[in-house]
Amino acid sequence: MARKPPTNPRKNASQARSRATVDALVEATARILVREGFEKTSTNRIAEIAGVSVGSLYQYFPGKEALVAAVIDRHNHEIMQVVRAALTEVADLPIDKAVRRLVTVAIEAHRIDPKLHRVLAEQTPRTGQLADVEAFNREVHTLVRAYFESRRKEMRKIDIDIATFICVSAIEAIAHNTVLNQAEMLSDKMVRTLVDETTRMVVGYLR
């Protein structure tokens, strides 16, 4: 017999049942985004697919944007986890080995869920998540920068910030275009060649 909207706009989810509801909603949002596109992604439809009522949806999310934002966030966290792991793992390797690994990981990260990645890349601006994406970007830069710093001896005299900016931009773009443009027509051999070449370019640049 309650009713008294959670103090804050909407949020939280303490009991197990409600956490499941939230998960179902986020998952449903992701699925609809991929399968039907952003236009067809209405709150009513999300609720329907999640097997939840619209009312419940609005208990946890202030609106459609928030749902998309949640999906973006989840996906970004998945990617960042992979990237962080790689950068840790690579800390003691020399530049050439390290860069090769990072390039590989960049491509792998984009491959986690290419279709979702594509849709999210399109929708990120709209949801005001640009700031958060920016944050992730900064973290990547910081991590890479730190690695470069620790390997200065192997590198030529160079402005580390600029080198980081250039290398990260280049690697990200190549990974992005590789996965998104070349469709699914990506032979393993092709990937290996691209990794080789990208590594060559970056390593050659750094020293």
Add this chain to the structure above:
Amino acid sequence: MARKPPTNPRKNASQARSRATVDALVEATARILVREGFEKTSTNRIAEIAGVSVGSLYQYFPGKEALVAAVIDRHNHEIMQVVRAALTEVADLPIDKAVRRLVTVAIEAHRIDPKLHRVLAEQTPRTGQLADVEAFNREVHTLVRAYFESRRKEMRKIDIDIATFICVSAIEAIAHNTVLNQAEMLSDKMVRTLVDETTRMVVGYLR
């Protein structure tokens, strides 16, 4: 006393007045996209800002998407013109000079109208203009590839398609990030340094 909707869905614009109307509509669309964002860009609002009635709008454009598509098209043509000019101009230069020029142009192209560029980059997918953008991309690749081919002697043994893909991706991304991330806080000195470094990376990679 006519009336008999132009045979085709809508289109053409023969008289001077109507061409002006079309221009006003496209221009208004661009302005609203930049100043108010995609959500606020309704056909009613576009007509209002263009100083034209909604009815007239629908005489020339089958819908909102078509308007946005027209803006995208216009912008892409502007950019491609700059790029084509640069590649012609560069045809007889050695690799290092040529790459430097191309990197510079890439940044300049992104600087034509950064705010519009940003919004359009976000909205391109939605308008089904991906195909057209793809076409422009392919043209860039073709042109760059042709240049590389003609300069093979200055380059190491290398797969030209892969080299093109990697170089174009890297240069574009660096230009893009430079203009969009670093906000308007872009000293000329900074730009020069970035051009130097990017050129160094690409040229170093090619030979």
Add this chain to the structure above:
DNA sequence: ATATAATGCGAGCATTCGCTCGCTTTTTCC
């Protein structure tokens, strides 16, 4: 077992927005 809080429901209200249609005004052409 009973009270209270948490979670869930879904019909329908309100709003936004694309778009049409019947009509007027301007231009062209003889």
Add this chain to the structure above:
DNA sequence: GGAAAAAGCGAGCGAATGCTCGCATTATAT
């Protein structure tokens, strides 16, 4: 000058969709 064609007008229809509200069900606490 006048007829026909081209261009322009804008109130308002209809569909889509975000979201609310009053009530029902399930969990927790005592």
